[in-house]
Amino acid sequence: MDKLTFTQDICEGIAVFHLCGSIDHHTVKNVREEIDRNIYRLRPHEVVLDLNDVEFMDSSGLGLILGRYTRISDLGGALTLVGMSDEVMKIIRLSGADSFIRCEKKSEKERMIKNA
C-alpha cells in the first residue's frame, strides 16, 4: 500500500500511534502534522510509534521518527518504536537512532498498555 494512515490510542499518559502503509517523503507530509497536533493536544509522557503495519520505509521515515523524537523531548517525554520489520530496522540502525531511541520488539509495548 502506498498510502500512510494512522490510528491512535491513549492510555495512562502513553500515546500509541499505529502507522499503516508506506512511509516515504510523499506520504509523511500529512501524517507528520496530524501526529504533532495530537502530541501537543494530549501531552503524553511517552509516544509510541507502532510500525507493525508499515510495509515500506525509506529515510523520510527516519525524518518522521527523529522529528517526533525532538517534539516529544521538548515536552519532556520519551519516544518508543515498536513493531519494526528487519528492513525498517536496517535503516534505523544505519542512522544510529537506535542508540538514543528505545526500540522494542513487535507489539510488546502495546501488550504492556493493554495489560495496564
Next chain:
Amino acid sequence: MLKNSANSVKMQLDSRSVNEAFSRAALAAFLSPLDPDFGEMCDLRTAISEAVTNCIVHGYKGNGGIIYINLSYYDDRTVKIAVRDKGCGIEDIKQAMQPLFTTDRSGERGGMGFTVMKSFCDKMRVKSKVGKGTSVFMEKKLR
C-alpha cells in the same frame, strides 16, 4: 538499448512526490523476471526511492522538473539503476554524502539518503554539477 544488457527501461517522471511510489513499483515490475529475494527487492526499492526523493527535494527544490530513470539488468544478474535530474546540482558531493548531513533546515529530513543508497547497493556513484544537475548510479548483483 544498453550494450550487453539483458533488458533495459528508460523513464521520465514529473518531479512530483507521488511518483516516489511509482518509481518503486516500476522497479519491482522491471526486476520481477529475475525473481529477486525479498531482501534484495526491499533494498533496491528503498535505494530508488531515496534517489528520486533527492531529485524532488534537493535537485528541483520542490519545483517542477523531469526525473530521468534508466533501469537495466544483465545476464549475470547485475542490476543497474541511474537516476538523473537537471536541477541545482550539488556543491560539495563529499559533504552531501556524509551520514545525517542535510541542507534542509526544517528538522524533518534525516540526511540519510545517500548513506542508504550506498549501504543497500554494491556500488554507488554520484556525478553533479552546480546549475546543471545530478546523476546517481547504483549497481547491485542479485543472488
